[in-house]
Amino acid sequence: MENVRGAPDPKRAVPFIEVFEEIRKNNRQRRIILLHDNASCHTSAETIQFLEGQKIELRGYPLYSPDLTPKDFYLFPSVKNKLRGQRFSTCEEAVDAFKMHVLEIPQAE
Numbered sequence: 001m002e003n004v005r006g007a008p009d010p011k012r013a014v015p016f017i018e019v020f021e022e023i024r025k026n027n028r029q030r031r032i033i034l035l036h037d038n039a040s041c042h043t044s045a046e047t048i049q050f051l052e053g054q055k056i057e058l059r060g061y062p063l064y065s066p067d068l069t070p071k072d073f074y075l076f077p078s079v080k081n082k083l084r085g086q087r088f089s090t091c092e093e094a095v096d097a098f099k100m101h102v103l104e105i106p107q108a109e
Contacts, residue, residue, distance in 0.1 A: 012103055032054075032057065034051060034059065035059050036060055036061075038061065075102070075105075079101050083101065
């Protein structure tokens, strides 16, 4: 993994790898898709080689365009419509409702 200037940054690489190991441990049957903004640190040869070796699918969107992320077109509007008008007693209830809705979304979407 590399830092912003393209030099190796082992401090950042270890947590990144650990995150994917944890995801794999808990989701063995599901594919992993990584959305990224095509910044050079996300598209370096080393990063791509690692992700492909882990069978992680890459999906990019234009560099520094958070307004074009897929979650803005489907996920957030869908969750907003589903949860509209509901009241929650705690933050945990709201988070649980969000998670439940996200898990109900078919993988094809």
